[in-house]
Every structure is written in C-alpha cells, then in structure tokens.
Amino acid sequence: MHNPIILFLLVLITFSGCIETQSSKGQEDTPNAAPQVPTNPSGRMVSLLGTVLPPKQLSEKVLEKRVDQLEDARKKYESDPENLDNIIWYGRRMAYLGRYQEAIRIYSIGLDLNPNSYRLLRHRGHRYITVRKFDAAIEDLQRAAFYARPAENKIEPDGLPNRLNKPLSNDKFNIWYHLGIAYYLKGNYDKAISSFKKCITYADNDDLIVANTDWFYMTYRKIGNLQAAQELLTPISRRMNIVENYAYHQRLMMYQGHYQPEDLLDKADRDNNSIDPTIGYGVANWYLYNGQVDIARELIDKILHNPQWDGFGYIAAEVDKVSLGNL
Numbered sequence: 001m002h003n004p005i006i007l008f009l010l011v012l013i014t015f016s017g018c019i020e021t022q023s024s025k026g027q028e029d030t031p032n033a034a035p036q037v038p039t040n041p042s043g044r045m046v047s048l049l050g051t052v053l054p055p056k057q058l059s060e061k062v063l064e065k066r067v068d069q070l071e072d073a074r075k076k077y078e079s080d081p082e083n084l085d086n087i088i089w090y091g092r093r094m095a096y097l098g099r100y101q102e103a104i105r106i107y108s109i110g111l112d113l114n115p116n117s118y119r120l121l122r123h124r125g126h127r128y129i130t131v132r133k134f135d136a137a138i139e140d141l142q143r144a145a146f147y148a149r150p151a152e153n154k155i156e157p158d159g160l161p162n163r164l165n166k167p168l169s170n171d172k173f174n175i176w177y178h179l180g181i182a183y184y185l186k187g188n189y190d191k192a193i194s195s196f197k198k199c200i201t202y203a204d205n206d207d208l209i210v211a212n213t214d215w216f217y218m219t220y221r222k223i224g225n226l227q228a229a230q231e232l233l234t235p236i237s238r239r240m241n242i243v244e245n246y247a248y249h250q251r252l253m254m255y256q257g258h259y260q261p262e263d264l265l266d267k268a269d270r271d272n273n274s275i276d277p278t279i280g281y282g283v284a285n286w287y288l289y290n291g292q293v294d295i296a297r298e299l300i301d302k303i304l305h306n307p308q309w310d311g312f313g314y315i316a317a318e319v320d321k322v323s324l325g326n327l
Contacts (some may be wrong), residue, residue, distance in 0.1 A: 045100070045309070048132055048318040053309045056098025069093050077106075082113055084120070091123060091158045098310065100130045119149035122175050129178065130310050132318075133187045141179035145198075148172055153202065162244045173202035177212055181312055184219055185319050192219045206240040206249075214248040214282065217255060221289050229255075253284035261286050265299075274305035277313035284317065297324055 045053040058066065070093040076083075077090040087110035095103035107124035114120060125140030148171060156174055158167045180195030196216035203209045213232050220229035236252045250267070253259050261283045268279035284299035303317040 012243065013168075027277065045131065046307065047304075048315075049304075049321060057307045058097075066093070066096050072226075084110070084114060084117060087113075087121060089159075090120060091127075093132075095127055096159060098217075100127050100310070101207040103127050104131065116147045116149065118144040118146075118175065119171065121147070122171065123180065125182070126178050128173075129182055129185065129312070129315065132315065134182050135217060137182040138179065138186065141175055141182060144175045145179060148175055164243055168205055168207050168243060171200060172200055172206070173204075173208055173212075176202065176254065177208075180212075180219075181215060184215060184222075185316060187319075189219050189223050192294070207243055207245045210236065210242065210248040210252055211245045212242065214251050216283055217252070218282070247276070250279065254282065254286060270306060273302060274307075275299065275302045277303045277306055277308050277311045277317060279313075280306075281313035281317050284320070288320075293324065296320075300324065 009154070011317070016022070017047070031278065047053055048286050062277055071088075073086070073093040074092045077086045080086055087106065091103040091106040094100075094106060104124055104127050107120050107127070110120045111117065111124065121140045125137045125144060128134070128137035128140060151171070153172045155167050156169050156171055158165075162168065176195050176199035180192045180199055183192035183195055198210055199212045200216070203212050213236060216230050217229045220226075220232070231242035233252060233256050236249075236256065238253065238258065240249060244247050250259060250264055254261060264279050264283050265275065268276040268283070270276060280299055280303045282305065284296045285292075287299065288296040300317045300321050303314055304321065306314065308314055
C-alpha cells in the first residue's frame with residue numbers, strides 16, 4: 001500500500017504544469033545550465049469540437065513510474081542541456097505524462113540549438129498532431145523528411161517498450177508515417193498518399209507494415225479509390241508476426257472479410273457509452289464507406305466518450321465528427 005502523502009505529491013508533480021529549474025544565481029554560475037522551459041499553468045487541452053479534454057488517465061503504478069522517469073530525464077537534461085538525446089528524452093517523458101504542450105516547448109528549445117535536427121522535428125511534429133495543430137505538424141515533419149535524407153536510418157528507441165522489449169520502428173518510417181497521418185487529418189489526401197507510399201519503403205517488419213497499410217487504405221477509401229485500397233491488402237495475411245499493432249491488423253482482416261465489424265466491436269467495447277478509438281475508428285469508417293452514416297455517427301460519438309483522447313483514432317474521429325455534421 002502506497003503512502004497517501006507520496007501519492008498526493010506525485011499527482012501534484014504531474015499535473016501542476018511546473019518544471020523545476022535552476023535558480024537564476026545557479027544559471028549565472030554554471031555556463032551550461034539548462035535553458036528555462038516555459039510552463040503551461042492551465043495545462044488545458046481543447047478538442048476540435050471546442051470541448052476541454054480531461055487530464056491523461058494513468059493508473060497509480062504507471063503514474064509513479066513515469067514521474068520517476070521524468071525526474072531522471074530532467075536531471076540528465078539539466079546536467080547537459082545541449083545533448084540531443086537529453087533534450088529528446090526530457091520531451092518524451094513529459095509527453096508520456098500527458099503534458100504535451102510542455103513537451104513541445106522542450107523540443108522548441110532544443111530546435112533553437114539544433115534547428116536542422118530531424119529527430120527533434122519528428123517528435124515535435126508528432127506532438128503538434130496530439131494538440132490538434134496539423135499545419136504546424138506538417139511543417140515540422142516536412143522539414144524532418146528533408147534533413148533526414150542524407151542520414152543513416154536508425155532504429156528509434158522505445159519510451160514505452162513492447163512485450164518483447166524490442167524497438168520496432170525507425171527514424172524515417174516515423175517521419176513519413178506521422179506526416180501521412182497529419183495530411184490525412186488535414187484532409188489533404190493526395191499528400192497523405194504520397195507520404196504513405198514513401199513510408200512503406202521503411203516498413204521492415206509486420207507491425208510497421210500493418211500500421212502504414214491501415215492508414216493508407218483509409219486514405220484511398222476517403223477519395224473513393226476502392227481498387228487501389230484493395231490492392232494494398234494483397235500482402236496482408238492472418239499469419240503475420242504482430243508484436244504491437246494488433247488493432248491495425250484486425251482492422252485489415254476486417255477489410256479483407258475475415259472479420260465482421262461486429263466481431264471487432266466486441267473487442268472494442270469499453271462500456272455501453274464508449275469504445276476503443278483505434279479499433280472503433282476503423283469500424284466507423286467501414287460503415288461510412290458502405291453508406292451506413294447513422295451507424296458511423298453513433299460509433300464516432302462512442303469513440304469521443306473514451307478517455308484516450310491523445311490517440312490518432314480519437315483525433316481522426318473528431319475530424320470526422322466535424323465533417324459528418326455537414327452531411
């Protein structure tokens with residue numbers, strides 16, 4: 001049983017929006033002192049529908065672990081604030097606690113020092129998607145793609161390791177994947193298609209293949225190109241080696257006809273009023289493609305009752321909620 005006072009302090013640290021910084025005297029005495037990271041006192045996130053989103057929900061155990069990891073990242077950052085890895089991990093650990101605006105500020109400070117860093121641009125672009133700033137995300141990710149061209153492609157370390165503790169994604173996949181999603185959310189489907197075509201060239205395992213293929217498929221369906229969408233499904237099979245992206249694989253199996261939408265909804269039900277955004281968004285789109293707009297609306301509303309508002313499926317559901325309001 002955890003001490004209630006400790007738990008109260010952990011919650012206070014996480015959601016107060018405050019970052020410890022050295023005193024002004026300490027910064028004067030230490031030439032390499034970490035730049036002060038601006039704070040977001042309110043910490044409020046607003047959806048595309050104008051609603052205030054709640055703080056990120058984490059279990060007591062996960063919260064305690066992530067607060068400890070953030071503190072460790074902060075100390076490393078303050079000991080060497082010009083180190084690129086220290087900047088990136090400080091931002092990532094902040095984001096894992098749902099403090100996305102502060103993560104963006106950390107990356108921005110890093111980009112003042114390293115304006116051509118495709119790694120920083122990739123991470124800030126990702127978090128601009130999370131905070132619903134799609135134009136800013138596209139700008140960052142386009143720049144990341146440009147600066148990454150001559151660089152050796154490398155595996156990107158995981159901040160939230162999978163069950164095998166084996167990182168699966170790589171720098172260039174993540175740049176093009178997030179750029180494709182940003183274009184999709186913006187409604188620029190031609191650019192999304194170009195991004196996903198480039199992304200697939202860096203998909204070197206089944207998890208990356210199914211993630212990219214799913215968004216690529218949905219993009220073709222959005223513009224009514226059923227033939228191109230169906231062709232993407234050719235290499236997808238039941239016997240793929242999936243470690244993380246089970247929901248994307250199941251959605252692709254549904255598109256192939258191996259599962260019915262109801263089968264996936266049984267897995268996605270959280271309660272009577274909400275469903276898992278990742279599975280739910282694919283099923284909602286399936287009904288939309290097939291002209292069953294009322295069912296799609298109902299599923300989108302259920303997605304928007306789920307607390308996982310930082311997932312791409314949730315954000316895409318917000319976008320579709322706005323567009324379906326005009327139908």
